Amino acid sequence: MKIVSWNVNGIRSADEKGLFEFMASAGADCYCLQETKAQENCLKKHFKEFEPYHVCFADAKRKGYSGVAVYTKRTPDRIETLGIEEFDDEGRTLVLYFGKLVLINAYFPNSQEGGKRLDYKLRFCAAMQERLDRLSAEGYETVLCGDYNIAPFPIDLKNPKSNEANPGYLPEEREWMKQFLESGYTDCYRKFYPDRADAYTWWSYRFQARARNIGWRIDFFCVNPPLAAKVTSCDILSAVTGSDHCPIQLELGADN
Numbered sequence: 001m002k003i004v005s006w007n008v009n010g011i012r013s014a015d016e017k018g019l020f021e022f023m024a025s026a027g028a029d030c031y032c033l034q035e036t037k038a039q040e041n042c043l044k045k046h047f048k049e050f051e052p053y054h055v056c057f058a059d060a061k062r063k064g065y066s067g068v069a070v071y072t073k074r075t076p077d078r079i080e081t082l083g084i085e086e087f088d089d090e091g092r093t094l095v096l097y098f099g100k101l102v103l104i105n106a107y108f109p110n111s112q113e114g115g116k117r118l119d120y121k122l123r124f125c126a127a128m129q130e131r132l133d134r135l136s137a138e139g140y141e142t143v144l145c146g147d148y149n150i151a152p153f154p155i156d157l158k159n160p161k162s163n164e165a166n167p168g169y170l171p172e173e174r175e176w177m178k179q180f181l182e183s184g185y186t187d188c189y190r191k192f193y194p195d196r197a198d199a200y201t202w203w204s205y206r207f208q209a210r211a212r213n214i215g216w217r218i219d220f221f222c223v224n225p226p227l228a229a230k231v232t233s234c235d236i237l238s239a240v241t242g243s244d245h246c247p248i249q250l251e252l253g254a255d256n
Contacts, residue, residue: 001029001030001101001251001252002027002028002029002030002249002250002251002252003028003029003030003031003032003103003143003145003221003249003250003251003252004023004026004028004030004031004032004237004247004248004249004250005031005032005033005034005105005145005146005219005221005247005248005249005250006031006032006033006034006219006243006245006246006247006248007033007034007035007107007146007147007202007219007243007244007245008033008034008035008036008242008243008245009035009037009243009244009245010035010036010037010038010243011033011036011037011038011043011047011067011069012037012038012043012047013037013243014033014242014243015047017241017242017243018242019242020046020050022240022242022247023050023071026247026249028249029072029073029074030070030071030072030073030074030096030103031053031070031071031072032068032069032070032094032103032105032145032146033068033069033070033071033105034067034068034105034106034107034146034147035066035067035068035107035147036057036059036066036067036068036069036091037064037065037066037067038059038064038067039059039063039067040057040059050071052073053071053072053073054071054072054073054074054075054076055069055070055071056069056070056072056076056079056094056096057069057091057094058081058088058091058092058093058094059091060089060090060091061089061090061091062090065090065091066090066091066092066107067091067107068091068092068093068094068105068106068107068146069094069105070094070096070103070105072096072103074098076096076097076098077097077098077099078096078097079094079095079096079097080094080095080097081093081094081095082095082127082128082131084127086120086123087124087127090109091107092106092107092108092109092124093105093106093107093128095131097140100139100140100141101140101141101142101143101227102135102140102141102142102143103142103143103145104128104131104132104142104143104144104145104146105145105146106128106144106145106146106147106148107146107147108121108124108125108128108146108147108148108149108150109121109124109149110149110167110168111149111167111168111170111173112167113166113167115167115170115172118170118172118173121149121173122172122173122176125173125176125180126176128144129180129183132144132185132224135224136224136225136226140224141223141224141226141227141230142223142224142227143221143222143223143227143250143252144185144220144221144222144223145219145220145221145222145248145250146219146220147202147218147219147245148177148218148219148220149167149168149173149218150168150169150173150174150176150177150218151163151168151169151174151216151217151218152174152177152178152181152187153174153178155195155196155197156200156216156217156218157169157200157215157216157217158198158200158213158214158215158216159214168216168218169216180222181222184224184225185222185223185224185225186222186223186224186225186228186231187220187221187222188220188221188222188223188231188234188250189217189220189221189234189235189236189248191228191231191234192233192234198213199217199236199238200213200215200216200217200236200238201215201216201217201218201219201236201238201245201246201248202215202216202217202218202219202244202245202246203215203216203244204244205244210244217236219245219248220248221234221248221250227252230252230253230255231250231251231252231253232251232252232253233249233250233251234248234249234250234251235248235249236248236249237249
């Protein structure tokens with residue numbers, strides 16, 4: 001099973017930059033998109049009918065903001081959101097069940113300048129971990145993919161020292177991610193590339209950051225212990241453009 005996750009920074013904008021051509025050529029079983037910035041009922045037909053994929057959306061109540069979508073060749077057994085109003089109102093999560101496999105597509109909040117939304121973000125992180133722990137206890141294999149809006153370690157961004165007071169690298173965010181991984185969840189990219197620096201998934205539009213590879217790794221695939229051994233590859237598709245993020249890709253063994 002091949003899964004691609006991508007913060008598209010506006011699904012309509014990404015469409016104009018080749019999103020669906022990329023999806024048609026990449027051949028993934030699932031595409032998990034974040035920051036769609038669109039209500040489903042305002043999208044044109046081709047966004048909602050992309051053969052051979054089943055499509056589901058979780059939209060924010062606020063127009064032009066947040067939102068996630070999943071395109072999947074396999075029809076899910078069921079689809080849920082996080083089930084918590086303050087997060088569902090911002091369209092931050094889709095939870096898809098495929099037998100014993102649960103795929104969660106999440107757009108984590110940005111803590112914003114001065115940590116203005118840090119409490120909200122940490123509540124989201126805690127709620128997500130609680131959901132994952134419960135699923136694990138029930139015997140599910142879980143994949144949590146998306147834009148976490150956190151660079152957990154110095155290796156995950158170009159200039160860690162100068163960003164210590166900036167959103168995405170605040171001590172509280174990094175501490176949550178550190179304990180999340182220490183609790184047993186696997187950062188799939190680091191499973192294969194534990195020491196690789198200069199491997200980023202987001203670049204500012206300013207100062208030619210992408211051309212100079214001044215970036216952050218804030219997009220992840222994390223899996224629970226029963227699934228970790230079944231992950232066969234995880235890669236950053238940095239050559240793919242169309243957003244300020246690039247896609248990331250996970251492959252699972254043939255039984256998934």
